[in-house]
Amino acid sequence: MNKFKLICLTGLLVGSVCTIRAQEKKGHSFKIENGHFQYDNKPLQIHAGEMHYARIPHQYWRHRLQMLKALGLNTVATYVFWNFHEPEEGKWNFEGDHDLATFIRTAQEEGLMVILRPGPYACAEWEFGGYPWWLQNVPNLEIRRDNPAFLAYTQKYLNRLGQEVGNLQISKGGPIVMVQAENEFGSYVSQRQDIPLEEHKSYNAKIKKQLEEAGFEVPLFTSDGTWLFEGGATAGALPAANGENNVESLKKAVDQYHGGQGPYMVAEFYPGWLSHWAEPFPKVAASKVAQQTETYLKDKVSFNFYMVHGGTNFGFTSGANYNKQHDIQPDLTSYDYDAPISEAGWATPKYDSIRNVMLKYVDYKVPAVPKPMPVIEIPSITLDKVVDVLGFAEQLGGNEDEQPLTFEQLGHPYGYVVYSRRFNQPINGKLSLKGLRDYACVYVDGEFVGELNRYFKHYDLEIDIPFNSTLQIVVENMGRINYGAEIVHNNKGIISPVTINDIPITGNWLSTPLPLSETIEPTKLLGLGQAIDNKQAQQNMPVLYEGSFELSEVGDTFLDMESWGKGIVFVNGRNIGRYWKLGPQQTLYIPGAFLKKGKNSLVIFEQLNQQPQKSVRTVKVPVLDKLALQ
Missing domain, CATH: 2.60.120.260 (Galactose-binding domain-like)
Incomplete structure (x- = not known):
């Protein structure tokens, strides 16, 4: 080859590579314009399903995303749980099951768009609604308020999140098409009327601004019941609705807060529901879900199944609710949610019903349903x-103080603490743990006396402590409240004085965190x-x-x-x-x-x-x- 031909060929190759790179960098576009979601300047209806990478082993992410795609959906939505990535202040984890970027890239490889819901508040029946437990130890910090200490931490979190996944936005060649600002804030406004509405709105606007400053440039949206848009909507973000089955009500509410036009999206369409310990497992009929899906498809309403696949609250990640009957309602370990895709990733009859409806309406190819993962049985x-836990706790020692120490004071995020106190004089009567958070087994010299339980509001029992005996109380944290006004009261352990016959028992309390x-x-x-x-x-x-x-x-x-x-x-x-x-x-x-x-x-x-x-x-x-x- 002569020199002239070599130069020409080299030039052609360089030009081709530059063109390819320019095309890759350009990628696709997504915007909200003329009342529509537009993908590459063409109107698009979002058919999304929510699944949380944090509730699924990373080895199974691709399978679950393929299950979502085979249902006929084009988008996956996921919360980002702050405490999942910053379990200790300044110690970040984005590896293995925490590798959000890999989850997002896997979704793109499977041909799915991604909706990111980073909070910083998530709810989601997740421990503390996604907030790190250690925020409660920061002086002068008030969560979910226009509070300088709190907003300093939310900015750090969102900035770090931007570093991890900002380059995966559609504007940069990735699959992220929308990002949610805060979460269900309108419901919190309705529950915290002790805070001026102006402050609520100021806080909400600041979270939106922090997302933008962290580099999130795709369209932002909020998520609330339509009747809560007044408190939850924020200027510059699309108001999307939760649990709204009536299309006319949806359109009316969105038009009121979004310039008199769409697009219209149900950000949480519930094919199942959350479940608590000691309560019936709720179920939603497949026919009802399929019928509502068809309503949205006919009326060109975008939607997101919450949940399309729930997964599992492994470890201590499950949160809790509360109501008038129960001071706490701990969520199950399973987050099956009666979802179309079961906890173990199986297609359910509900899945088949929805898929049949989707196939009638979508104009893109829907792949075959993947096979489930292999299942085994271990007979015995x-x-x-066997190890005695009370004796085990004695060997560990603990922290001695005038009062039992909370989990937060002990720097112990989750699990169990053994509280013990030696009595030099006999005492008997009514033992009261009004500050129990959340469940306790009570012993005297290793002998079981009874259990106390925040769920059943059972805080008292009769006790007889002989001369020179030890009272032992094993307290379990059953998950911090994740929803409602009580989210600001989330210390765990024994948070107020222990009393016997209404007399506070002080001095020589030993608090021992169990290393579980x-x-x-x-x-x-x-x-x-x-x-x-x-x-x-x-x-x-x-x-x-x-x-x-x-x-x-x-x-x-x-x-x-x-x-x-x-x-x-x-x-x-x-x-x-x-x-x-x-x-x-x-x-x-x-x-x-x-x-x-x-x-x-x-x-x-x-x-x-x-x-x-x-x-x-x-x-x-x-x-x-x-x-x-x-």
Whole structure:
């Protein structure tokens, strides 16, 4: 090849590469214009489904996104939980299950647009509505208000989020087409009428501005019930509705707050509903959901199924609600939500009903439904080691103070604290824990006395403490409130004086956090405690059970906890969540991604131990709707 031809060819190649790069950089466009969502300058109807990457093992993200696409949807929506990424102040985690950028890129690879809901408040039946627990320790900080200390932290969070995923906006070649500003703020305004409306609006506008300053340049939107737009809508963001089935009401509300024109979007269309411990598992009929889906499709209303796939509140991530009957309503470990795609990623009859409707209306190709993940059953796992938790706590020591210390004072985010106090003189009468947050088992010298329970508003019991005896109270944090005005009162443990016969018991309180967190090292943990013979495992004694099992093949499975009392389970050192005999959830989902060929470990913290156990099994079908209140 002569020199002239080589120069020409080189020039052509360079020009081609530059053209390709320019095209890649340009990508697609998304905007709100002339009352429509417009994708590449063409009107678009958003058919979205919500799933939260934080509730799904990262190994399963692609499968769940493919399930969403096969339902006939074109967009995935997800909350971003601040506390999932900043569990300790200044310590960020965007790896593995926390790798939001990979989730978003995977969605793009599957041909989906992405709607990001970064809060900073999320709700979502998630611990503290997504806020980090440690915010409660910051002086002069008031969450969800036009408060300088709080807004300084929200700006740090949003700036870091912008660094992680800002380059994945559609304007930069990524799939993110919209970002939500705050979340359901109108409902909070209605509940916090002690705060001037002007301050509420100032706060809401500042969160929107912080998102923009963090580099989010795609269209912003808010999300509220239509009757709450007055408090929740903010200038420059599209008001979208939650739970609005009436299309005319939707259009009227949006027009009022968005210049007299659309687009119209139901940001949360509920095909199922949230579920609490000790309450019936709510279900929504497939026919009703399919009919409402068709209504939206006919009227060109965009929508987002909340949830299309719920997933699981692994570890201590589940939040709580409350009402007049119950001071707290802890959310289940399962976030199945009666969604079209089940907790384990299976297509349900509801999924089939919706898909059939979608296929009648969409003008794009809908792929075949992916196969579910393999499912296995383990008939019996022998529990061959037992550790006494009260003795274990004594060896750990603790923090001594005049009063029991809260979880926050102890720097202990979640789980359990053992409170103990030695009595040099006998005392008996009514023990009261008005400041219990949230559940307690009470012992005297290791003997079970009774349980106290914030759910049932059971804060008192009769007690008899002999001379030179020790009172022990094992307190469980069952999840911080995630919705409503009470979200600002979320300290855990024992938050006010313990009394006996209305006399405050002060001095020499020992507060011992139990090292049971999101993950554990089973051998190291159990090595700290005193092993006891399983035959001698005293009834009503809180214990740690350990077992192991061998697998030649891995797959999803469900741990059957129906004969157990109350506690949490670790599989290969990973906290898979809480169980409670009251139901309605009686099984715990174990993803195959958490298992391995060969030897696997199992650790169970059983708080009640009313029926000492020797083994546990798994089943292939979950049980999420069986109440056992007696």
